Amino acid sequence: MTPLLRAALLSVALTFAPFVCVAAQDSLPPGVRLDLRYNPGTKPGVLVLRVAGTNGDSIRAILQRDFDNGDRINVVAAEETGFPDTPTAGKNGNYPVYAKLGALALVQATPTASGLHVAVHDVALQKVAGVRDFVLSGAPNSREWRMSVHMASDELESWITGVRGIAATRVAYVQGVRGSKLFIIDSDGAFPTPVGDDAGVLSPAWHPKGTHIAYSLVGARGCCQIFVYDLASGSARQISAVGGGLNATPTFSPDGGVIVYTHGEESGTDLFATTVFDRGPARRITVGRGSDNTSPTFSPDGRRLAFTSGRLGHPEVYISDADGTNVQWLTSYNTGDQNYRSNPDWSPDGRLIAYQAQQTDGRFQLSTISLRDKSVKQLTNDGSNEDASWAPDSRHLIFSSTRTGTKQLFVIDSESGRWRQLTRNGGVRLPAWSPPLTR
């Protein structure tokens, strides 16, 4: 009884004293583990209790979908009747009912003046394991409001599983074949939103703080110049040198200060680095000797690069130091594919590189390769699948696929192979998953 009473008192206090919330947050810092006991490799069952209030159903639906999309939680589907809304402990309490439904934890969210008060219950211990207040900003069901609910989801997922969720993220991509436009969509497929006015956008890449997007822009006279779009001000600035030649496939360094991109004129294309915000001169990185070197991606420590290179006469994925030295050929021949492997993306935890390999039927399939032992795992089979980009959890990937007809974006869980469709408008491609966002 005592812990529950304490929790109840605490939640009452928190409800009426928003400033106390901060103290409560401090006592339960982000990333704390609840130490729920469940078998490793299985997903803990979590039941999201019904949420009161006008937007309660929306909040509950978003939390449930976010947990489900994270693939680390088994959302216990206990709909309508058959389970109580308020857990009670003790000999005649109802925690065993939740246990029977397969729930290890309960998420009890209560609307407050400023947002949401959430208590997470440990069903086995029959007590509240943690509480936290979340501020919900913006009009209910607006883009901003949904993002604040996603942030709550990710925090709760972190408590329950020890790994932060990826709901409070977005995906940048381009839509359209000629004059493709830049779009951003929420991680759950809500609010596909055009960004800026540029037509001919290719290869968007997020700044590590989520504040800017770099892309290459095809002009009337050909491809391309590199631009950096400021999401706050809505203005784009050219960062590649004005003049001839190809400038494409930008990527930010993990500290956000450098952009590496491919530049080519008359003898192949090489990677160049330039500082993002002070317009320093571009510095050449690769020495391709007339070959093509494109699609760079940084290791999370910023000390290495992976990129596509045609230096052997066909595209393969290579890694090198960030200054272009110590080049190593990473990908190698696999049964059933052609000598065409490209578009690497380095996972945020540094362990894997995702890439695409063209098969003998001409379609692309996605694989990951381990940097430790070079073991390869093929992730896709249906349709042609390209342009993989890692989520911040180093587990999910966004990619374009023809598996349901026209090119759409899909999310795949690299561990289970489970996938979901993110976009419903055809002709979308070149997705890039954002870092965790806060607005």
Added chain:
Amino acid sequence: MHRASRALTFSLIALVALGGCKKKPQVAPTPVNTAPAPAPAPTPPPETGCNAACRDSIGRAEADAKNKAIETARIALTATVYFDLDKSDITDDTRTKLDAKVPVLTQNSTVKIRIAGHTDSRGSDEYNLALGQRRAAAAKRYLTDRGIDASRIEIVSFGEERGTCSDEDESCWSRNRRDEFEITAGQITAVQTTSR
């Protein structure tokens, strides 16, 4: 009598010849003029077998022949050339087409061109941008190796972003693996006299 009639005949011929010659410099002031033949001068028609309409048609025929030759040269210069899958090598067909561009560029030194390299829809969108650039560069190198000044040739790539067709079959793919040629400055005025 005999003499006099010979002299008359001669002067008649001379008159005809003079009448025929009189306007020639006006019809074609320079041999490289591409403008259409100007209207005949308002002088009374000389008494010859070829009246104003006749001379007009001769002028038009000459101008037409020249315009046709210029058009042929323009078509040769802007003819699209094609490449094999994932390659920027100059094929036999492409070599023939590039060879036909060389004299046009050589004889018209004010003409500048832009070569745009394209790819088919297979392959990676991003890598194809580089492949298109390489195809444009290959054609430029072929032309500069044959004496054309590099500053007259700009190269760009569109990768697979500007396909001429979008079917997923070889007939479409092969049409999209190409270099397009565009005149960006100057005009073709000189044409080969020994053209077939």
